[in-house]
Amino acid sequence: xxxxxxxxxxxxxxxxxxxxxxxxxxxxxxxxxxxxxxxxxxxxxxxxxxxxxxxxxxxxxxxxxxxxxxxxxxxxxxxxxxxxxxxxxxxxxxxxxxxxxxxxxxxxxxxxxxxxxx
Numbered sequence: 001x002x003x004x005x006x007x008x009x010x011x012x013x014x015x016x017x018x019x020x021x022x023x024x025x026x027x028x029x030x031x032x033x034x035x036x037x038x039x040x041x042x043x044x045x046x047x048x049x050x051x052x053x054x055x056x057x058x059x060x061x062x063x064x065x066x067x068x069x070x071x072x073x074x075x076x077x078x079x080x081x082x083x084x085x086x087x088x089x090x091x092x093x094x095x096x097x098x099x100x101x102x103x104x105x106x107x108x109x110x111x112x113x114x115x116x117x118x
Contacts, residue, residue: 014040015117017093020110021047028093030081030118037081039068043095043112046075051099055079056106057090065106066090091115 017026023045031038041055053071058064069079081087094113096106 013117014042015115017095017112017114017116019112021045021112023047024111026095026112026114028114028116030087030116032118037083037087039077039079039081039093039116041071041077041079041093041095041116043071043075046071046111047097049097051097051107053111054096054098054106056094056096057081057085057087058092058094059089060092062092062094064090065094067104068093071095 014027014029017028019025024043025045026041026043028039028041031040043053046053055068055071055077057066057068066085069077071077092113093116095111097109097111098107
């Protein structure tokens with residue numbers, strides 16, 4: 001069991017993300033095990049929502065985005081990163097509050113954002 005699994009606190013190898021909400025904190029890291037890249041993300045202090053929380057990779061200008069998946073109800077996710085995503089271009093991770101409205105677009109309501117470790 002890792003320190004993160006035992007304590008719920010992200011390991012030192014995780015990068016702290018910028019909090020865009022006063023009570024939220026996020027951590028992200030990229031691991032590459034056995035040729036499979038995984039984005040591990042933890043967000044604490046998620047706001048209440050009737051929607052869900054989506055994880056995105058974006059470029060530094062925040063204009064190009066790729067949806068990676070959804071945070072679990074515990075504020076954590078381990079999301080596979082396809083080999084064809086250039087992580088030099090998509091170097092920022094973002095977690096947004098998304099409404100259940102059928103739109104695949106980013107809501108513009110981010111909780112945490114920043115570069116990931118790894």
